[in-house]
Amino acid sequence: MDVQQRDVGEEEYPDEQEQRPHAQKLARGAGTGKHALLVDAPLRSLRAPLVFVMPDLFAARSQMAMSLAFHIIFAVVGIGLPALMVIAEYRWRRTGEAVYLDLAKRWSRGAAILFAVGAVSGTVLSFELGLLWPEFMKQAGPIIGMPFSLEGFAFFTEAIFLGIYLYGWERISARAHVASGIVVAVSGAISGIFVVIANAWMNTPRGFTLVDGKFTNIDPLAAMLTPAAFPQTLHMTLAAYAATGFAVAGIHALLLLRDPTNTFHRHAFAIALLVGAPAAILQPLSGDISARYVAKQQPVKLAAMEGDFVTMRGAPLRIGGIPNEAERKTPYAIEIPKGLSFLATHDFNAEIKGLNDFPVNEWPPVAIVHIAFQIMVGLGSFMALVALIALVLQWRKRDIITIRWLMMAIVLAAPMGFICIEAGWTVTEVGRQPWVIYGILRTANAVTPMPGLIVPFLTFTALYIFLGVIVVWLLYQQVLRSPTTNESRPNRARAA
Amino acid sequence: MTITPAIAIAGVVMAALTFYVLFAGADFGGGVWDFLASGPRKKEQRDVISHALAPIWEANHVWLILVIVLLFTCFPAAFSTIAIALHIPLSLMLFGIVLRGSAFIFRSYGSDQDAAQQWWGRVFAIASIITPVLLGVCVGAIATGGLGMTSFSGPFVEHFVTPWLTAFGFGVGLMALALFSFLAAVYLTVETEGTPLQDDFRTRALWSAAAVFVLTFGVLALSWNAAPMVRAGLVAGSFALPIHVVTGIAAVTAIGALWTRRFRLARAAAAAQVAFILWGWAAAQYPYLLPPSLTIEAAAAPSRTLVLVLWALAAGACVLFPSLFYLFRIFKMQRSS
Numbered sequence: 001m002d003v004q005q006r007d008v009g010e011e012e013y014p015d016e017q018e019q020r021p022h023a024q025k026l027a028r029g030a031g032t033g034k035h036a037l038l039v040d041a042p043l044r045s046l047r048a049p050l051v052f053v054m055p056d057l058f059a060a061r062s063q064m065a066m067s068l069a070f071h072i073i074f075a076v077v078g079i080g081l082p083a084l085m086v087i088a089e090y091r092w093r094r095t096g097e098a099v100y101l102d103l104a105k106r107w108s109r110g111a112a113i114l115f116a117v118g119a120v121s122g123t124v125l126s127f128e129l130g131l132l133w134p135e136f137m138k139q140a141g142p143i144i145g146m147p148f149s150l151e152g153f154a155f156f157t158e159a160i161f162l163g164i165y166l167y168g169w170e171r172i173s174a175r176a177h178v179a180s181g182i183v184v185a186v187s188g189a190i191s192g193i194f195v196v197i198a199n200a201w202m203n204t205p206r207g208f209t210l211v212d213g214k215f216t217n218i219d220p221l222a223a224m225l226t227p228a229a230f231p232q233t234l235h236m237t238l239a240a241y242a243a244t245g246f247a248v249a250g251i252h253a254l255l256l257l258r259d260p261t262n263t264f265h266r267h268a269f270a271i272a273l274l275v276g277a278p279a280a281i282l283q284p285l286s287g288d289i290s291a292r293y294v295a296k297q298q299p300v301k302l303a304a305m306e307g308d309f310v311t312m313r314g315a316p317l318r319i320g321g322i323p324n325e326a327e328r329k330t331p332y333a334i335e336i337p338k339g340l341s342f343l344a345t346h347d348f349n350a351e352i353k354g355l356n357d358f359p360v361n362e363w364p365p366v367a368i369v370h371i372a373f374q375i376m377v378g379l380g381s382f383m384a385l386v387a388l389i390a391l392v393l394q395w396r397k398r399d400i401i402t403i404r405w406l407m408m409a410i411v412l413a414a415p416m417g418f419i420c421i422e423a424g425w426t427v428t429e430v431g432r433q434p435w436v437i438y439g440i441l442r443t444a445n446a447v448t449p450m451p452g453l454i455v456p457f458l459t460f461t462a463l464y465i466f467l468g469v470i471v472v473w474l475l476y477q478q479v480l481r482s483p484t485t486n487e488s489r490p491n492r493a494r495a496a
Numbered sequence: 497m498t499i500t501p502a503i504a505i506a507g508v509v510m511a512a513l514t515f516y517v518l519f520a521g522a523d524f525g526g527g528v529w530d531f532l533a534s535g536p537r538k539k540e541q542r543d544v545i546s547h548a549l550a551p552i553w554e555a556n557h558v559w560l561i562l563v564i565v566l567l568f569t570c571f572p573a574a575f576s577t578i579a580i581a582l583h584i585p586l587s588l589m590l591f592g593i594v595l596r597g598s599a600f601i602f603r604s605y606g607s608d609q610d611a612a613q614q615w616w617g618r619v620f621a622i623a624s625i626i627t628p629v630l631l632g633v634c635v636g637a638i639a640t641g642g643l644g645m646t647s648f649s650g651p652f653v654e655h656f657v658t659p660w661l662t663a664f665g666f667g668v669g670l671m672a673l674a675l676f677s678f679l680a681a682v683y684l685t686v687e688t689e690g691t692p693l694q695d696d697f698r699t700r701a702l703w704s705a706a707a708v709f710v711l712t713f714g715v716l717a718l719s720w721n722a723a724p725m726v727r728a729g730l731v732a733g734s735f736a737l738p739i740h741v742v743t744g745i746a747a748v749t750a751i752g753a754l755w756t757r758r759f760r761l762a763r764a765a766a767a768a769q770v771a772f773i774l775w776g777w778a779a780a781q782y783p784y785l786l787p788p789s790l791t792i793e794a795a796a797a798p799s800r801t802l803v804l805v806l807w808a809l810a811a812g813a814c815v816l817f818p819s820l821f822y823l824f825r826i827f828k829m830q831r832s833s
Contacts, residue, residue: 109605112601112604112605113601113602113605115554116554116597116598116600116601117597117598117601119554119557119558119597120557120593120594120596120597120598121594122561123557123560123561123590123593123594124590124593124594126561126564126565127564127579127586127590129568130564130568130575130576130578130579131579131583131586131587134575134576134577134579134580135576137568137572137575137576137579138572138573138575138576139572141568141569141570141572141575141797142569142570142572142797142798142801143801145565145566145568145569145570145797145801145805146569146801146804146805146808148565148568148569149562149565149566149569149805149808149809149812150808150812151565152558152561152562152565152812153808153811153812153815153816155558155561156555156558156562156812156816156819157815157816157819159554159555159557159558160555160819160820160822160823161819162554163550163551163552163554163555163823163827164551164822164823164826166550166551167550167551167827168551168826168827171826171827172826216798218797218798218800218801219800220800220801220804221804448579448580448583449580449648449649449655450580450583450648450656451652451656452652456583456587459587459591460591463591463594463595467594467598470598470602474602474605474606477606478605
């Protein structure tokens with residue numbers, strides 16, 4: 001296939017925030033080789049044998065999904081953990097309690113391990129954009145390269161000051177050291193925001209005019225101000241703090257259930273909850289902003305999220321259920337009348353577009369998107385509820401460490417933030433299919449002509465599984481295990 | 497030569513690549529010397545390498561990300577061709593990058609058990625050797641003009657293997673490995689000031705300088721048939737003579753300074769030598785980004801993107817260079833221990 005000449009679209013793209021034209025004649029001339037299969041025939045009918053008919057596209061998508069799913073965990077902890085580490089050091093500088101220094105050092109060790117793996121897996125991703133989707137990068141690079149360039153500098157700053165923080169304890173002043181930690185935490189968050197802005201553009205592409213299938217009149221700044229940018233970056237940044245905070249709080253809650261007087265775990269738990277709980281409480285509000293944006297900008301994604309096959313006024317909210325694309329129904333769901341119309345538009349009788357309003361070859365895989373969305377909302381709501389209860393009790397001066405059921409709920413919530421993040425990105429990414437640039441370029445037309453993609457997919461998967469196991473083991477060794485030989489456990493230390 | 501935005505950004509890409517080679521390259525070279533650690537001070541050699549790398553290797557690594565981001569933002573046509581045709585060596589290189597970084601951090605923060613430490617040290621060292629060779633293979637493939645294809649239909653080997661699997665490519669790969677090892681050894685002589693280790697690394701620096709010398713001429717010989725355009729530029733281009741002269745002066749200065757134990761001078765001269773070799777390649781290839789036909793201008797993104805990126809680079813540099821200076825001042829200029 002001639003890579004240089006693939007055509008991405010025919011019609012001029014309206015630069016307004018109007019709903020995307022659905023039936024663009026994008027398929028025309030879009031594939032002259034084996035990928036033409038996928039473009040010309042309805043995608044739906046190929047879904048089942050996709051693995052066999054299109055192993056390369058499937059392998060490329062799997063490799064990208066696996067790489068992102070792996071990297072996102074490290075990226076998120078790279079945003080959240082420096083915040084914990086700086087708070088602990090600040091407390092140590094203020095109070096002189098050695099247990100805080102212990103915590104800052106432990107968490108900085110965790111940050112070092114996770115940042116290193118995050119940095120190298122992030123490097124893999126920046127190459128994979130081209131290795132797997134060269135046509136996408138060729139078209140989109142000049143438009144969304146801007147946030148990636150800015151992210152490069154934020155990431156640079158983060159790497160530099162993490163080095164200073166980790167190895168500079170004895171080399172720079174106390175104030176400079178705390179400041180370095182703050183720079184790490186802030187630049188980590190900023191670099192995450194820039195990357196999410198690039199992704200937002202794929203959902204709501206802006207900042208160009210499409211003429212004869214080519215992007216012209218490119219405006220990278222308008223592309224960065226795309227409507228999806230604000231809801232997505234807000235939701236993801238909060239998610240990073242909520243997930244990291246709850247994961248750390250949950251692990252220390254588990255250790256406190258066994259050993260409630262351990263000051264090390266008590267302080268760790270308190271700081272982690274301080275970071276995680278407010279974010280978890282704000283997250284449903286940011287979710288509401290996201291839902292209304294999706295309803296307006298990507299109605300077909302919303303329909304898939306809700307398993308909503310039929311356009312109607314006063315659409316119900318479905319909780320649970322398993323969408324059946326063949327029968328166009330979502331059975332086994334609890335339906336809350338008019339709930340969806342209200343949540344998506346804040347109007348009980350608003351019309352919500354169902355999947356029936358869209359050609360079948362523009363549907364994302366409905367069941368995956370719906371179920372992932374249910375997981376995210378369900379677990380996220382649980383976290384928000386637990387966070388709210390914990391904060392109210394804390395505010396009433398109750399020692400929540402002694403409230404066993406609440407501590408158990410926090411333990412249960414420990415992995416939930418990360419599950420939510422994986423599920424949420426599944427909704428975003430799978431929900432955008434079959435497009436890589438929503439409404440403009442199909443994923444199938446962006447994939448590399450390189451054959452045998454199953455090989456890199458399997459190799460990188462094996463590598464990442466291996467690294468994942470090592471990292472978990474190291475974190476247990478270096479970060480979570482109770483200290484055995486220092487002042488944070490004065491009673492036992494004296495006894496020993 | 498008029499400086500257009502595209503030329504300016506191509507210059508920035510080359511500058512970022514130069515920084516990557518001078519800093520991260522030396523980190524890879526450190527892995528080579530970890531692998532080849534020998535003699536009575538074997539353990540001390542490894543410790544000083546690890547100590548030298550730890551605070552800075554991640555920051556050094558980011559130069560590569562900057563190169564890639566600038567390529568896909570500003571030269572998307574070249575980036576997509578490189579990503580397709582060099583899929584295999586780039587994937588292998590990434591594999592090496594992931595293993596090198598992870599193994600280094602696992603060793604630094606790993607268990608205290610010697611067996612596990614040694615195992616990760618081995619992985620770190622081997623990945624540090626393989627990755628530069630693959631990087632050189634990719635650069636070599638670009639220089640040959642083998643990425644001039646516009647279509648990827650047809651035999652697998654012809655499109656995805658032949659362009660990079662050449663003697664010239666591996667020659668460039670080995671040369672990169674020798675250059676990185678040379679840089680690392682020279683830098684380490686400064687870091688081990690006043691200890692017996694300094695002699696160890698001085699010897700290593702001199703041997704690797706010899707390897708660089710041999711490989712440079714070997715690669716030039718191979719380029720005769722393999723990379724005619726770059727060879728023509730290197731031999732007869734308008735920049736050729738001055739660049740060869742300054743590279744030669746830098747090389748002789750580096751060796752002379754090592755010989756006479758003026759290690760700081762050696763460090764500066766070695767860095768200059770390596771930088772001039774890189775820029776010599778760039779000058780020989782100019783104005784082509786991907787020989788034989790894709791020029792910098794033809795591969796460039798629309799000018800609005802280029803101008804914005806230049807502004808972003810200027811703003812980013814205002815944050816980056818002071819930060820980098822601070823990092824290196826803390827860890828490299830006031831060494832006491």
